[in-house]
Amino acid sequence: DVKVTQSSRYLVKRTGEKVFLECVQDMDHENMFWYRQDPGLGLRLIYFSYDVKMKEKGDIPEGYSVSREKKERFSLILESASTNQTSMYLCASSFQEGTADTQYFGPGTRLTVL
Amino acid sequence: GNSVTQMEGPVTLSEEAFLTINCTYTATGYPSLFWYVQYPGEGLQLLLKATKADDKGSNKGFEATYRKETTSFHLEKGSVQVSDSAVYFCALSDGGGFKTIFGAGTRLFVKA
Numbered sequence: 001d002v003k004v005t006q007s008s009r010y011l012v013k014r015t016g017e018k019v020f021l022e023c024v025q026d027m028d029h030e031n032m033f034w035y036r037q038d039p040g041l042g043l044r045l046i047y048f049s050y051d052v053k054m055k056e057k058g059d060i061p062e063g064y065s066v067s068r069e070k071k072e073r074f075s076l077i078l079e080s081a082s083t084n085q086t087s088m089y090l091c092a093s094s095f096q097e098g099t100a101d102t103q104y105f106g107p108g109t110r111l112t113v114l
Numbered sequence: 115g116n117s118v119t120q121m122e123g124p125v126t127l128s129e130e131a132f133l134t135i136n137c138t139y140t141a142t143g144y145p146s147l148f149w150y151v152q153y154p155g156e157g158l159q160l161l162l163k164a165t166k167a168d169d170k171g172s173n174k175g176f177e178a179t180y181r182k183e184t185t186s187f188h189l190e191k192g193s194v195q196v197s198d199s200a201v202y203f204c205a206l207s208d209g210g211g212f213k214t215i216f217g218a219g220t221r222l223f224v225k226a
Contacts, residue, residue, distance in 0.1 A: 004157070040218055041218060042203065042216045042217055042218040042219050043158075043203070043216040045213060048213070058213070090157055090158070092157075092158075101207065102148075102160045102163065103158075103160075103214060104159075104160075105150075105157030105158040105159065106157050107155070107156055107157045108156075108157050
């Protein structure tokens with residue numbers, strides 16, 4: 001069964017802290033994605049990766065970085081957390097490039113920055 | 115650029131009512147279209163998809179038809195259940211890269 005897991009369901013951090021969100025998939029997927037989900041805005045793509053050590057900026061990369069050292073793991077890093085990064089963060093993976101490619105999502109991490 | 119517009123929620127229905135959630139899109143070329151569903155406390159999961167014009171996607175009693183002439187992909191279900199309460203996202207993938215564009219989501223409440 002397809003599985004995408006995220007390291008935490010809920011996280012509370014202070015302004016200025018460095019934050020790591022981890023995502024692991026067990027499907028041998030090439031592509032992995034990080035989104036943030038905010039009410040009324042849907043899902044917005046932060047970064048994605050189509051191969052190990054490869055990364056591409058999405059629509060809202062400012063304030064974030066990513067790391068993909070192994071195929072199954074994709075980390076999102078907030079270098080210095082700010083209150084406007086309080087959000088739900090969703091990780092997803094997909095098998096290959098293609099118009100009909102389904103994305104598989106993790107359960108999400110709700111991050112609160114105080 | 116590509117975009118997806120779906121009806122604002124929340125939508126509140128009684129059990130066994132008919133459901134329609136409207137979705138229209140703007141895209142160059144021939145995108146694939148998707149409906150994802152997010153149940154409370156969970157991530158998104160694919161509900162159905164259609165890859166070309168006039169295709170009908172269906173799953174769990176839900177269906178949607180890819181209408182190129184009206185650039186629409188409306189979600190329908192003939193008789194909703196309380197367990198259908200969730201947020202529904204319309205999305206498109208244009209095949210030009212790896213990106214999927216999501217709509218803002220429509221929250222559905224079904225009352226017993």
